């Protein structure tokens with residue numbers, strides 16, 4: 001399923017196509033903002049400036065999907081997670097490259113952009129040697 | 135100054151289960167006619183219309199025409215399954231303000247017959263950040279919350295299964311319930327996994343069905359044929375729309391709406407005789423009981439253990455079998471109000487009837503734990 005970028009979100013999806021995760025930061029209050037918006041949901045100010053995130057974070061929760069619909073029906077089982085990015089925002093994603101049963105809440109993950117069908121989508125895989133990462 | 139009071143004076147379901155002979159409109163019309171007839175009121179006495187649904191771009195407008203009503207007050211607020219608890223609150227407020235005398239709240243769905251529950255939607259606006267990952271909704275959102283609750287508090291699948299088992303025990307007392315065969319904790323955890331940790335029997339039914347609730351101002355109560363069930367307090371909120379936007383995966387908006395409704399009613403949780411708690415999934419009930427404050431966060435499993443929420447238990451809850459076993463036509467909240475009103479009127483025979491029930495707490499949850507609405511109902 002292809003996401004439909006819009007005026008708020010096109011820079012985000014352009015970033016994903018370039019293999020990086022672009023978020024917004026509010027110059028008014030300093031908060032990172034996701035998903036992309038025109039107005040800061042924290043201080044209701046702005047402006048919101050785009051920056052490139054580290055692409056690393058932690059699994060906040062996850063589920064292994066055993067029954068899916070439409071184009072996803074043949075992909076089961078797959079793991080969907082909420083990831084808390086190190087910049088302080090939470091996003092939904094898929095966890096890939098982890099053996100069955102190894103995904104845990106709190107585990108460190110890092111961005112990997114994968115083309116699924118005709119869409120580039122952000123996924124996360126277990127972070128390699130986290131102690132060596134800056 | 136004394137508030138002008140509002141009360142539920144008529145309730146009805148349309149046919150529930152599988153209803154290929156009905157439409158979303160005919161379901162609502164039949165339920166509305168039955169609820170008004172029970173109250174001894176006519177269609178022409180209705181001056182406020184409430185409904186929620188995705189079957190029309192303007193559901194109250196479509197429904198009003200079908201019913202032959204030109205309302206003076208129209209409210210199609212849709213916050214998912216809890217819409218009808220919100221509608222009841224809105225109706226009570228409008229009655230208190232002197233804007234209306236008689237409100238009609240209805241719901242109808244043919245989702246089972248039309249197989250519309252998982253129809254594809256475009257991944258636009260905020261959906262572009264969720265739909266492409268293939269998580270089935272709403273179950274996937276509740277699964278993420280359940281997984282986090284298990285991680286934080288050690289809640290187990292067996293704990294959650296207790297909710298489904300108790301619902302089925304209540305459903306055995308409800309001749310209209312969709313599923314009435316007894317189930318065990320083992321049956322629930324052995325049922326097919328849908329989204330870990332939620333199994334098939336942790337999930338609500340997918341049925342057709344409709345319902346109606348008639349709410350009247352106190353000046354009309356002498357005319358009605360039923361025992362009025364007063365709306366003593368109400369509260370509503372929504373905390374997020376996408377599951378990634380939920381402030382805390384283990385605390386719902388019930389933490390705001392419960393205290394607000396109780397404060398308005400000037401009662402406490404200890405006063406509640408019967409609770410009707412939206413059970414879209416087993417985890418929904420645990421999170422709601424904790425968020426309302428019936429127990430501390432993480433202690434929901436102890437609160438429901440040992441048959442406390444089953445028939446004959448200390449905490450009678452979901453006395454019709456709930457969305458897990460009675461019926462669940464997409465947005466179930468109207469059935470919570472219907473059951474609570476009947477409990478407070480003493481409509482049922484022994485076993486299903488909660489003895490001397492005078493105060494009910496009704497709590498709806500909608501979306502992916504997104505919306506919450508609480509209504510406190512009492513006897514006169």
Ligand SMILES: [Zn+2]
Nearest residue numbers: 026029040043
């Ligand atoms: Zn800001």
